[in-house]
Amino acid sequence: MKLTANLAKRQLSANRRRVIWTLLGIILSVAMITAVYSFGASGYEAFFGLLDADRVIRINYIKTIVSIAVFFSVIILTATIIVISNAFRVSAQERTEQFGILKSVGATKRQIVETVLYEGLFLSSVGIPLGILVGLLVEFAGVNIANYILVGVSARLLFNVTFGFTVSWVAILAATLVSLATIFLAAWLPALKASRVTAVDAIRGTGEVKLNPRQLKTNWLVQRLFGFEGTLAAKSMKRNRRSFRATVLSLAISIILFMVAMSITTEGTKMNEMIYPEVDATVISVFTGSIAATYDVVYNDGSTETVEQTERLLPSTSADQICTELSSFPGASIVGVGTNANVYKVHLPKDMVSASAEKLFDIFRDSSGGYTLPVYLVSTDSQTYLRLCAQAGVAPGSNILLNCLRTIDEDFMRTEYQPYRFLGQTLVLEAQDDGSSGSLPNLGDASAASAQPNLELTLDGELTPGNIPNEILYYNEFAQFMVLVPEHNCYSYQWFADVEDTLGFEDFAWQTFSELLKPDGDGGYRLNVDNLQALEDTTRAMNNLISTFLYSFVAMLTLIALTNVISTISTNVRLRSREFAMLQSVGMSAAGLRQMLNLESILCALRALLIGLPLGIAGSYLVYRFVMFSMQYDYSFPWLATFVCTGAVFIIIWATTRFAAYRIRGTSIVEAIR
Secondary structure, eight states: OOHHHHHHHHHHHHOHHHHHHHHHHHHHHHHHHHHHHHHHHHHHHHHHGGGTTOHHHHHHHHHHHHHHHHHHHHHHHHHHHHHHHHHHHHHHHHTHHHHHHHHHTTOOHHHHHHHHHHHHHHHHHHHHHHHHHHHHHHHHHHHHHHHHHTTTHHHHSSSOOOOOOOOOHHHHHHHHHHHHHHHHHHHHHHHHHHHTSOHHHHHHTOSSOOOOTTTTOOOHHHHHHHHHHHHHHHHHHHHTHHHHHHHHHHHHHHHHHHHHHHHHHHHHHHHHHHHSOSOSOSEEEEEEOBOOEEEEEEOTTSOEEEEEEOOBOBOHHHHHHHHHHHHTSTTOEEEEEEEEEEEEEEEEOGGGBOHHHHTTTGGGBOTTSSEEEEEEEEEEOHHHHHHHHHHHTOOTTOOEEEOOEEEEOTTSOEEEEOOBOOSOOEEEEEEOOOSOOSOOOOBSOTTOSOOOSEEEEEOOEEEOTTSSOHHHHSSOTTOSEEEEOSOBOBSEEEEEEEOSOHHHHHHHHHHHHHHHTOOBTTBOSEEEEEEHHHHHHHHHHHHHHHHHHHHHHHHHHHHHHHHHHHHHHHHHHHHTHHHHHHHHHTTOOHHHHHHHHHHHHHHHHHHHHHHHHHHHHHHHHHHHHHHTTTOOOOOOOOHHHHHHHHHHHHHHHHHHHHHHHHHTTTSOHHHHHO
């Protein structure tokens, strides 16, 4: 065996405690990389049958998996280089005098570097196989957790997704090569630095710490608040800043990742709530009709065909009959809402639009100085209509202005307005010129075949924001001008059902529709039954799956960081045993020494928090802004994540420092100074 390899082997044997922590960091980092690559292989196998034989789809899927793997690899490798490099730097620092003696008897820079690299090789030969084994175990556990969370989800989807435990030799080989390169890079950086220290400086021990008095100057406030021990703690932090730097960075990275992961989980929950508004419904049955129209269809061969679209509207009487039938389902509570959108338009005088809505309605301003808006005519089931009439203080048969508009402001925030001044106006509704033929929806007499092009509509009452049922706003959230009318023929109608047996109600709803709507040969309308409970459960399951993997990822990275924190602080305290003995020899008590170490812990924790918390908060805000592209809601400051990170960092550093100090407390002062 080469001399440098033998020296490396003896060094590892002499420092078993540090070797164990370094080896643990290597095993965890290799395990994470192996798990990430293996999960990618498992995901490809799970979706392989769903990708058919389309080569383009498979290539795009592989690109997506590779991109995700690269993203996670960069995070893991960055943390690994910081941790492992610091471990080897500490090892080189412990052996500074040894390197100086070797150089004084003829050792070259290359041999010094080789000695440290052999340490990395020996640790890799043990850590990489164990890390791969742990990574496969993590994959096995993750696959089972994923399948457990997805139970019931696949049954509600159009396809079945099941993850299998896959031992991919490509993933294992890639993890091995990446881990080996990372470990050698982490070892080479401190080895190269150690080789550049001159023999004289190395023997004197002056290569690692070079400071001038200005660098050791501390703030007077530290002396006032914490006394002499606080001053020594602050000076020690500055003098050993390289030792604490890796600890601070490791903790800061853990803080950032935890806060971002918690933010992703929080925003995912909010998205789920925004996607599914607060309505007392577990199933929504939707009718979508069509107007009578004639249009030309152009085929690929250039031929054309004139198609006449059959009119299929739903009268209020039929909608009420369906609502009554659906209500007969055991335990069902039904609310029916019908809408005709953009069939009529209305000209509003300028003084009818409130000041808060004038800017919003600029695009609807007409030549008269007023506004021309599309009209949304809304009807509900008879019971809901009577309740809303009583709430608005009008008699049944009245028309009620739904004086509410939800919109998005300049900051992408969802805002609710009361856009109109209600004075009991009588308005003229004009038919929209959309090029369609046939009848228009009828006001008043639902059995009539057609309506007059222009209709007079008297507003008898109003409902303001907070008084309008969410069922009405569910599909009409951004409608500009809504009026609740007693009855009319509907292009669109929804039945909101609150039931416990959602699957049974789905079958019952389809049976009811087939009996009462009597579909004709050419259709003329579409039906759909959406199980909101199933959709919410599916979304929640996917959110839980993502959260589980994110928190597991952050937890393993935190464990890697902890190996660095424990190793660095323990070694730092042990290397300073002579310093502590000298302080005790000149009168510092054991309590004063403990106070100094406690203050060092506080200062170290504060540095980690000053870096990690602002970046973590910024990361959580970036996640929020990313979600804001599709959803609009206020940003919530991550108070819980901030408190958790602050408490955890102080506890970890304080406990590690106290444990390391406890191990040297029985050392003789004279022996320590010698």
